[in-house]
Amino acid sequence: KAGVTQTPRYLIKTRGQQVTLSCSPISGHRSVSWYQQTPGQGLQFLFEYFSETQRNKGNFPGRFSGRQFSNSRSEMNVSTLELGDSALYLCASSLAPVSGNTIYFGEGSWLTVV
Amino acid sequence: QQQVKQSPQSLIVQKGGISIINCAYENTAFDYFPWYQQFPGKGPALLIAIRPDVSEKKEGRFTISFNKSAKQFSLHIMDSQPGDSATYFCAASGGSNYKLTFGKGTLLTVNP
Numbered sequence: 001k002a003g004v005t006q007t008p009r010y011l012i013k014t015r016g017q018q019v020t021l022s023c024s025p026i027s028g029h030r031s032v033s034w035y036q037q038t039p040g041q042g043l044q045f046l047f048e049y050f051s052e053t054q055r056n057k058g059n060f061p062g063r064f065s066g067r068q069f070s071n072s073r074s075e076m077n078v079s080t081l082e083l084g085d086s087a088l089y090l091c092a093s094s095l096a097p098v099s100g101n102t103i104y105f106g107e108g109s110w111l112t113v114v
Numbered sequence: 115q116q117q118v119k120q121s122p123q124s125l126i127v128q129k130g131g132i133s134i135i136n137c138a139y140e141n142t143a144f145d146y147f148p149w150y151q152q153f154p155g156k157g158p159a160l161l162i163a164i165r166p167d168v169s170e171k172k173e174g175r176f177t178i179s180f181n182k183s184a185k186q187f188s189l190h191i192m193d194s195q196p197g198d199s200a201t202y203f204c205a206a207s208g209g210s211n212y213k214l215t216f217g218k219g220t221l222l223t224v225n226p
Contacts, residue, residue, distance in 0.1 A: 004157070033213060033214075035216075042203070042216055042217070042218040042219055043158070043203060043214075043216040043219075044216075045213045045214070045215070048212075048213055056212075056213050058213075090157050090158070092157075097212045098212055099145055099146045099207045099208045099209070099212040100145070100146040100163075100165065100207075101212075102148075102160055102163075103148075103160070103214060104160070105150075105157035105158045105159065106157050107155070107156055107157045108157050
């Protein structure tokens with residue numbers, strides 16, 4: 001069974017540009033969440049989608065957005081990139097958004113903003 | 115407000131020793147406490163998890179101890195091996211909010 005797949009794995013963007021990251025969850029998983037990982041702040045929750053609906057959102061500015069498609073695949077978008085957006089962006093999937101359900105992470109997308 | 119506090123930030127242990135990482139939480143609605151292990155260049159992977167109805171859970175060399183009254187839980191790695199060298203994150207979820215709230219992580223180095 002394939003794991004959570006994230007693309008692209010590495011990318012470099014210029015300040016002011018926008019970026020779109022893609023995530024394919026484990027087959028059968030309908031819940032997808034996104035986390036930002038940085039050395040200083042650790043793992044921080046961005047948002048979570050279930051059945052194409054955003055159910056939960058972390059404390060990030062409106063420049064960060066996402067969506068989920070009918071096949072459960074998800075994308076996140078960051079507009080007007082800032083240097084501080086440089087981070088590892090992790091996508092995670094689970095069967096359903098229920099506490100206690102195992103959340104499986106992908107290997108992440110490394111974003112560098114220059 | 116950091117809802118899950120993890121310590122220590124880094125830990126160096128000799129091969130064969132016991133590694134202990136501690137976490138404390140504030141939200142009494144939390145009802146699920148997983149530990150994740152992350153190797154460089156990889157995403158976090160679930161190591162072991164516990165619910166508050168038990169005080170201890172053991173899987174191989176890894177044990178979670180849970181103290182509900184103190185709102186603390188810890189990870190013990192027995193007979194630590196160099197291959198255990200990684201960053202360990204505690205997390206918690208529960209209540210109306212199933213998202214994981216993570217601790218800041220502990221970088222474990224096991225010297226041969």
